[in-house]
Every structure is written in structure tokens, then in C-alpha cells.
Amino acid sequence: MTTSATPPSRSVGNQQPPKVQRRDNVLTELYRSALGKKYLMAISGLVLMAYVLIHMIGNFKLFEGEASLNEYAIWLRELGEPLIPEYGAIWATRVILILAFGVHIIAAAQLTRMNQISRGRSRYAERHYAAVDFAGRTMRWTGVIVGLFVIYHLADLTWGVQAVNPEWEYLEVYNNVVASFANPVSAAVYIVANAALGVHLYHGAWSLFQSMGWNSPRFNHWRRWFAIGFALLIAVGNISMPVAVQLGLVG
């Protein structure tokens, strides 16, 4: 078919797949496939969604006042005692979260790379997108924003980095949160990051059903509503806290 002097990388007109090396372990083979990576993105995303929901519900104790939030913090620290040692539940959660974040980010990076190659080098001179929404197109950016925010959030309230939250004191959870949210710059960071999280969740919470193949005419119409509801709940719920402190309703 081709009239080129140099042989093309692929014979045009009769493409053949590269020989696939089979591995013994089905799970590593599964991970090597793009679909396997998508399953892991969906499952790790689901773990992170569950955490972000529980985290928000617990943090609503901010509205009940200093004693309630600080007692909740102590309860988390001692959760499961005496069966589980102090900080046991917290550290177990942290390990799960680190794993989920790691898997989610690595799989996303690998899939992005694969897709850039699959898209090819030539670009359409004109392209009118017909279906994709803002959330779908910005997943990588909202993901990066949320990832950077998590580091800021840990420095602000978990590690108590002086440069981020100079008034931070160990176990003074309520005061630490109020000090952070009273700072307009910090409050703005929380609001913007949680808006980005809401956008990310709107696409992710729908996509995970699709990626996992959880698909049935019985509940398909609920998947979009679940995504809208979950994204709104998390974004509005989390943003309400810095806004309440900024308005002087809390603190």
C-alpha cells in the first residue's frame, strides 16, 4: 500500500497487534491492561469517596462548638480501645488512604500517558465536542488541585507547619480549625479546593459505575443523580465550614 522509501512502523492496510507476553499472575496481567487500571481507579476512588464523606460528617461537629469537636478528635484517637492501641484506627485509615491515593494517582498518570500515545500526533484542525462536560475535560486539573490541597490541608491542621498555621497547637483541634478558616487566604484555599473536588466527584462518581461495569436499565438513570448529589453534598458541606467562620457564625 505504502509508497514510502523507509518502511513504516506499522504496515498500513493490514495492522497486526504486537505479540503479548503472557504472565502467570492474572492480577498483574489485569493491572497491565487499561481496563484493569480503570477498575483500580474506580475502587480507589470509591475508598476516597467514603473517607471524604465520613470526614465531612465528623467535622460538622465544628458547628456544635469547641468541646464537641475536640471530644470527637480524642474519640478518633482512642477508637477501638482497648482492642486496638491508641492511634490504631487513625493509622490504619492513613495507610488505606495513602494506598488509595497512590493507586489513584499512578493509574491516572499511566492511563494519561497511554491515551496521549493512542490519540496520535496529528490533531484535528477543527473539533466540536458534542458530549463532554467541563468536569470530564478538567479531571486531570481538578485532580492535581485536590492533590496539592491535601498537602496544604495536612500542613495546616495535621502537621501544624508554622508557616501555614502559626497558631496551631497539638490537640487544640477546634482552635486550629478556626484559626485557619479565619485567615481569608486559607479560607479561600479551602473553598476553591472543595469546589474543584465537587467538580472532580461529579465526573468520578458517575464514571466509577461505568468503569466497573455496574450497569443495568434498573438503576442507570440513578447513576447521574447519585453523582450530582454526592458532588454537591461534599462541596457544599465542606465549603460551609470556612464560610461559617468567615461570616462569624463559628469561632
Place this chain on the structure above:
Amino acid sequence: MDLTLRIWRQPHHDAPGDFVRYQVTDVPREASFLEMLDLLNEQLMARNEEPVVFESDCREGICGTCGVMIDGRPHGPWQNTATCQLHMRAYRDGDEITVEPWRAAGFPVIKDLAVDRSAFDRIIEAGGYISTPTGAAPDANMIPVDKATADRAFEAAACIGCGACVAACPNGAAQLFAGAKVAQLNMLPQGQPERYQRATEVVDTMEAFFGSCTNHGECQAACPKDISVDVIAWLNRDYRKAKLSGARAS
């Protein structure tokens, strides 16, 4: 009507391509888009210029051979319409139309607007069939299939393999095509014996050529046969089941 066409010309697979502007005159409103391209080629040949290469076969919207990117939309501005069924009444005198080939790493350009879609053939060879002893045609309705399932399988079977889904996908992915081919057979009793092998082989072959799904839904919007992204969920489910049952068995 008279039109200006901005068409991608590329001499062969490895050569760089570029847009060339052509005037095509006296296009009837009743002409199809492909007939308009025929007219352009006649006018080019009359001037001793090389005609534009594009593919077509049935020209009645059922074979999937035609298909080009028209003003940034696969198969042009009409919904659920293949390029051959797009008619020039969609345009007005003096319009400029940009025509490009499908662009994806899995669909290398052969020449001008023609791309190599043989990767789709590899996917079909991998699992787009059922193994069945041939002989006399079985009686209709020998195997009961409920109406809802038959309808959904038929909707998936409407895929003509034109490649608009790949062309529309920002990742150059073929999930809608592969999903349609797998769902069409895996929903029906005849497809059950090879169900999980089919899902595995089709996905592994697909991934050798094409990208992965990011659930944007551009494929569904571009599909001339209105195939739903539900078939992608089917594909994902059967591949997951195939791999995990394989993991338990090993």
C-alpha cells in the same frame, strides 16, 4: 450552490499532510456529501489534478465504509447520520467546509481522507463471532430470547464499524466499537459459551491499538447508529468477571 472545501491532502502514510482549498461549483441541494466529493473529483480530473481519495461503498448508511471529520464533527452536523446520508441541503451557497480524515494512532492515514481501519478487523477476529457448526439454518425462535434482551442486543448489533467513535474520542479509544461487538453476542444465548473468552480477547486486542475510556461520551454522540455507552459498561463487566474468575481458577 458553490462551496469552498478545505480538504486534508496527504500523499501516503508516512508523508506530511496539509489542507488544500478547492472550489466546487454547481452542487445540487439533493446531492449527498459523497456525491458532492464525487463532483469535486470530476472537476479536479477535468483540470488534470489528482482526485481526493475517500472511501465509500453502500452509500445507504449501513456499511460503515465512509466516514470523515466534517467541520470538527464525525460524519458531519446531522445526528445519527453517516457521511453518505448527510445531504447538501445542510449547507448554503458560499459555505466553507473543512474535511479531515479520522485521526487516531490506531487509524493511520493511507491517503488523503482514507484511513487504515484493519485494527477493527483484528478485534473482530479476536472475538466478534460465535463458533457454531454450520448446516441448515435453525428454525427461528428455537432458542427463546426475551424481547427486552433481543432489543438491546439488536441496538448493539447496529454498529457498522465506521470508526467514528475512535475519531471522536480524545484518547483514540475504541471502547464503543468493542463494547458493541461484545455486548451484541454476550447478551444472547448463542454467545454464552465463548462469553468470557470473547471479552478477554477483544479487550486485549483492542488495547494493542487503541486508548482507554475516560467516560466523556463523545463516541456515543458521534455514532451514526446511536449506540449507547451502556455497551462499554457491558464490556467492562464481562472483562472484570473473566479476569477475576481466571484468578480464582489459577
